Amino acid sequence: MQALGIPTREFTVGSFQAGGRPIEHFDGTGRPMDAAASERWICDVEAVDAALAEQIAASDPGDSYLDVTERALDASGLDAERIDEIREFFRHRVEEQCGAWIGDLDAHGLDEDGIDGDEVIFPRGYDEIPHRISVGLDVRLSHAVRTIRRTDDGCLARTDDGDFSAQQVVVTVPLGVLKAATIAFDPPLPEAATGPIARLGMGVFNKIFVQFPERFWRADTYVVRALGEAGERWHSWYDVSSISGIPTLLTFAAGPLGRHLQTRPDAEVVADSVGALRALYGDAVGEPIDSWVTRWGDDPFAAGSYSHLPVGASHHDHDALAGPFEGGLHFAGEATWGAEPATVGAAYRSGHRAAERILGHAVDLAEFAKHVAESTADHPPGDDSPYQH
Numbered sequence: 598m599q600a601l602g603i604p605t606r607e608f609t610v611g612s613f614q615a616g617g618r619p620i621e622h623f624d625g626t627g628r629p630m631d632a633a634a635s636e637r638w639i640c641d642v643e644a645v646d647a648a649l650a651e652q653i654a655a656s657d658p659g660d661s662y663l664d665v666t667e668r669a670l671d672a673s674g675l676d677a678e679r680i681d682e683i684r685e686f687f688r689h690r691v692e693e694q695c696g697a698w699i700g701d702l703d704a705h706g707l708d709e710d711g712i713d714g715d716e717v718i719f720p721r722g723y724d725e726i727p728h729r730i731s732v733g734l735d736v737r738l739s740h741a742v743r744t745i746r747r748t749d750d751g752c753l754a755r756t757d758d759g760d761f762s763a764q765q766v767v768v769t770v771p772l773g774v775l776k777a778a779t780i781a782f783d784p785p786l787p788e789a790a791t792g793p794i795a796r797l798g799m800g801v802f803n804k805i806f807v808q809f810p811e812r813f814w815r816a817d818t819y820v821v822r823a824l825g826e827a828g829e830r831w832h833s834w835y836d837v838s839s840i841s842g843i844p845t846l847l848t849f850a851a852g853p854l855g856r857h858l859q860t861r862p863d864a865e866v867v868a869d870s871v872g873a874l875r876a877l878y879g880d881a882v883g884e885p886i887d888s889w890v891t892r893w894g895d896d897p898f899a900a901g902s903y904s905h906l907p908v909g910a911s912h913h914d915h916d917a918l919a920g921p922f923e924g925g926l927h928f929a930g931e932a933t934w935g936a937e938p939a940t941v942g943a944a945y946r947s948g949h950r951a952a953e954r955i956l957g958h959a960v961d962l963a964e965f966a967k968h969v970a971e972s973t974a975d976h977p978p979g980d981d982s983p984y985q986h
């Protein structure tokens with residue numbers, strides 16, 4: 598994204614890492630852990646993670662991530678309390694990375710989860726990506742597509758605000774929207790598309806940002822993490838104060854907890870997570886001055902947060918969904934990119950793949966990024982983007 602000229606700030610959470618950054622750990626009873634206890638915990642996770650990789654490699658079709666996790670924990674020789682804490686950590690990792698319950702995820706569901714290099718935050722918001730790459734294009738917002746018809750003469754997309762025809766069409770709605778079947782395809786989609794849509798899963802991963810009058814966590818803390826029972830519901834709070842300049846923690850509600858909390862009012866969700874912080878820090882936790890709660894699973898234009906691999910699905914299902922299908926129909930978006938699904942990178946690359954297939958020739962992504970950076974250098978977000986309205 599740096600190649601597109603978008604400012605970023607390094608913030609590496611490293612696929613829900615156990616260590617590697619200053620993490621303020623609390624044990625299962627909610628007591629702060631000293632450096633030695635934290636170090637032992639990190640070593641425990643690393644050792645079981647290595648055993649887990651072997652169990653995944655040896656797993657059979659139909660094994661869930663929970664199955665392979667339990668086998669690795671059984672073989673660890675650790676005492677029951679340490680096993681419980683690591684079990685909880687693996688469950689939370691699946692929830693955060695996939696938005697899914699560990700028992701529903703395929704044993705290979707986190708195979709593509711590695712991240713090379715730094716992770717970054719976009720201080721001006723993620724929508725700067727579509728803002729930049731759409732400069733000069735005719736983008737129509739608030740045109741919900743209801744039907745996509747394919748005929749011998751091409752494709753027709755029917756929206757509430759008119760019809761749009763083209764020789765070929767690229768459908769980039771989220772997998773959750775395809776699963777909900779809110780867009781009618783005429784003729785109906787072939788099994789080569791409906792199979793992957795049915796087999797792949799759409800997870801829920803929501804964010805809760807809370808701003809406080811005073812910082813009560815350590816100055817160098819990257820993440821506050823509660824282990825075992827103390828972290829059963831709320832376990833990780835990331836310090837994102839540097840973005841707003843106000844003491845701010847970000848926590849997540851994902852998988853079954855995320856789905857449940859979408860049925861509760863924002864105030865209750867925030868109070869629940871702040872209550873969990875008070876169990877760790879006591880009265881030092883002041884009354885929140887502001888908060889934000891996302892509800893991706895409730896959004897009819899998202900119907901979830903990102904895709905994952907339930908038991909019975911395969912990595913090939915992602916790429917198979919891209920098509921192309923008869924009548925010039927293509928799919929793109931994160932769920933159609935098997936090499937790193939559930940990411941912005943996947944969405945970007947899948948769009949590039951669809952463009953190359955339609956154009957019938959290669960498109961150099963580095964050249965494209967250079968062109969975007971040059972043509973948007975004088976257009977900071979907010980100037981004339983349709984995304985600002």
Ligand SMILES: Cc1cc2nc3c(=O)[nH]c(=O)nc-3n(C[C@H](O)[C@H](O)[C@H](O)COP(=O)(O)OP(=O)(O)OC[C@H]3O[C@@H](n4cnc5c(N)ncnc54)[C@H](O)[C@@H]3O)c2cc1C
Binds near residue numbers: 740899901902929932
């Ligand atoms: C809370 C959260 C945190 C995340 N964190 C990260 C991260 O740290 N790193 C990372 O790489 N990825 C992250 N992701 C995933 C990433 O955001 C997605 O993978 C990516 O945005 C998917 O892009 P997409 O183009 O496939 O789909 P989307 O960005 O969802 O775009 C689909 C578009 O289709 C539109 N649409 C839906 N239905 C219709 C319709 N009927 N008619 C017309 N338009 C329609 C929607 O309004 C939307 O604009 C995160 C996602 C969430 C929810």
